[in-house]
Amino acid sequence: MMSTRIQQPLSAFPRQQRGAMLVLVVIALASMLLMGALALDGGHMLVNKSRLQNAVDAAALSGAKTLSTVMGTTGAATLAQTAALNTLTLNASASGNQELATAIGNNVGGFATVELASTVYGPFSFPGPANASYVRVTVTNYSLAGFFWGVFQTLGNGVGNKFVSAVATAGPSPASPCDLTPLMVCGDPTKNNPATGMFWGFQFGDAQVLKTAAGNSSPIGPGNFQLLDFGSGGSTVRQGLAGGITQCNSVGSNVQTKPGNTVGPASQGLNTRFNQYSGGLSAANYPPDLVITTNSKSFTYDDTLAQIQYNNQAVTSSSGNLSAGGSALYDYNNWVQESANCVAGGGGGCQSGGAFERRIIKIVIGDCSGKNDGASSIPVLGFACYFVLQPASQKGNEAQIFGQFEKVCEGDNVPGPNPANTTGPQIIQLYKTYIDNSQTPSTDS
Structure with missing residues (x-):
């Protein structure tokens, strides 16, 4: 007996698979x-x-x-x-x-x-x-x-x-002190204690002669008027005092003094900071400071008494406040406040087209010990930021420059990842953000 075998249609299997697919x-x-x-x-x-x-x-x-x-x-x-x-x-x-x-x-x-x-x-x-x-x-x-x-x-x-x-x-x-002005003050290597606010013999607010005049005893030596040799003669002095040259020096290196008074070029360069122009210099290249206010009379130097005077009275400093004969003088602290008002847009007397901190100049602090006649090589102790108190008034062979010590300007030659913990030439830059005092870095910065 033969059994009947029932076969499933071939088309049924593909229909089931189509549903799964x-x-x-x-x-x-x-x-x-x-x-x-x-x-x-x-x-x-x-x-x-x-x-x-x-x-x-x-x-x-x-x-x-x-x-x-x-x-x-x-x-x-x-x-x-x-x-x-x-x-x-x-x-x-x-x-x-x-x-x-x-x-x-x-x-x-x-x-x-x-x-x-x-x-x-x-x-x-x-x-x-x-x-x-x-x-x-x-x-x-x-x-x-x-x-x-x-x-x-x-x-x-x-x-x-x-x-x-x-x-x-x-x-x-x-940042690097590469915008040095060709001037030098002589520091005392034995008087440097930043913890007490003493920097090579200078303290905040001290009035200082930054360029001597003929007839004054030079702190560097005969024939020197606190000028430095950054290049070719008077032209470089003019541009350097105006702020138009790039000169980099480092602590421990030596700088060359420039004998001679170079009265005209020095005055012409410095006075651009007070909106006074001559010698081919212009505001387009050398703008004035935001604030050019000065005292009504000029500071003078009594070489016999080794004393800076104002109206024949000795100039004294207390916390940066200058005075003479009991009367307050216009000084660095006044300028800071007026400059801040100019930046904030609420101050009067602000120079149109003026630039911030043009009255702050960076100069060399040198070790002038020993005999320094003529052109001399002076060791660099450091750098100083000075507030220029008044324009250089040229009278014959006199063109003294007076400044007020603000701070040391050290710098490490290049901007870097380490925050600035000293005063001096600086730039503003971004840092890694830390979220606690354990210096834990944030993942969002």
Whole structure:
């Protein structure tokens, strides 16, 4: 007896497989859409993180730069904060940053926090310490449009709102004293104790003769008037006193003195800082200081008494405040306040087209011990920043320059990663942000 074998139609198997394949295709498409959504939102976050960081970096630099120009004056912290927030707002208003501008709205102070500290490691606060020189700008929550972000949130896994954050710290870094003025004061190697405020015999606020006149006893030696040889004669002296040459020296090296008074070129160069021009110099190349205020009478030097005088009275200094015969004189402290007012836009008497700190000159502190006749090689002890008290008044062979010692200008020849912990030539730069006093670096800076 033969059994009947029933065969399944060949077309049934493909129909079953088509159903399974449809499910796989749907899953694959969903996965691709999810990956595309993730790429879209992730890319959106990355772009806005970069834009925010750039804006915060610029804000910190602006705040630190402003702070460096108004440090020690009333409201310095507020001026630095305002500068930082204004810069952040300006960046948000730039093309392509509409989303950032919308997030800031009219409340930039609520969007970003500006804090100050005396060291790059903090602690940061507002208004911060009186000697603050570092500025930190922080944005903790910059909310972004979600696009497909809601899909990830529905999947769980602790996915929160879509936002980015950024933080930046800026402050001073030592730079090279390569804009030296061809002048030198003679320091005392035995009198250098920064802990007590003594630098090679000089203290903050001391009035000093920076260029002697004919008939005065030269601290360097006969025939020298505290000028240095940075090049070819009077022309270099003129440009150097105006601030138009680049000259780099380092502690421990030697500088060459320049014998001769060179009265005319020295006066012509220095006086550009007071908006006085001659000898082919112009304001276009050598702008005046923001503030050119001086005392009504000129300082003089009594060589017999070895004494700087004003109106025939000895000039004395107390915490940078100069006086003569019991009367206060216009000095470095007055100039600092007026300059800060000019930077803040609220001061009178500011020079149109003036430049900040043109009345601050950096000169060599030399070891003039020993006999120094004619052209001499003098060891460099350090560098000093002096506030120029008045224009050089040329009278025959006299063209004395008077300054007020501000600080030492050390510098390490190049800007670097280490924060400036000394005074001197500086630039404002960004630093890694540290989130605690243990110097733990932030991942957002």
